[in-house]
Amino acid sequence: MCGTEVRVLGEVEIRVGGRILALGPPRQRRLLAALLIQPNVQISTGELISRVWNGSPPARVHNALYSYVSRLRGVVQSSDRLVLTRGHRGYVLVVDENDIDLCRFRGLVSRARQSGTDRRRAKQAYEKALALCRGVPFVDVDAAWLVELRARFAAERLGAELDLFDLRLREGNSSELLGPLNHYAAEHPLDERIAAQLMTVLCRHGRQADALRRYAGLSRRLRNELGVDPGARLAELHGRILSGACP
Secondary structure (H helix, E strand, O other): OOOEEEEOOOOOEEEEOOEEOOOOOHHHHHHHHHHHOOOOOOEEHHHHHHHHOOOOOOOOHHHHHHHHHHHHHHHHOOOOOEEEEEOOOEEEEEEOHHHEHHHHHHHHHHHHHOOOOOHHHHHHHHHHHHHOOOOOOOOOOOOHHHHHHHHHHHHHHHHHHHHHHHHHHHHOOOHHHHHHHHHHHHHOOOOHHHHHHHHHHHHHOOOHHHHHHHHHHHHHHHHHHHOOOOOHHHHHHHHHHHOOOOO
């Protein structure tokens, strides 16, 4: 059997036996993306038409869709682990989900979160999951309907990254986290979990004043923008740092 990798966490690639397949023009790539976001599920012809033509189909669109399906079927038949079939209402791409990096990412994150007290196993699973991420999912596919998936995945990836940071902080490893946490704090200025991790790292490196300033700035923004105070866990961390006890 041919080794098959379907990579969507970045540019879309299908590798068969180490060879990258030519996926064709933009609309053919949209068709592939529309099938890959729901692997092994039949997607209706109407939904595929809407996604391939971004909601503006041409005349004789069914003939055009059939042409793209035929070409894409010719591409994926290079692998014995990818089958594009027609159903009663549309088309389905039959694929082992373990061959798709997005599915593997989610499986590894789930495994990590079910590891209980086995921190080593959890850390390894998170690291493997995050190593699959090459960038924005389907970055080379121009389709408005991918916006929601990209936003959802960005939240999933950030959650996994912060879970891994928690494990590293418990191990006492924090120096390498300062740069990433500063970056995430700038991107998500109201996120209390990121703020707590960053305050912890700053305190551990003798920068208690910077940690307290972070808390004060976040408190102001929460009150001004959301009308709320920091949560109990962040307030407790602030109190510990104030008393000179770094977490």
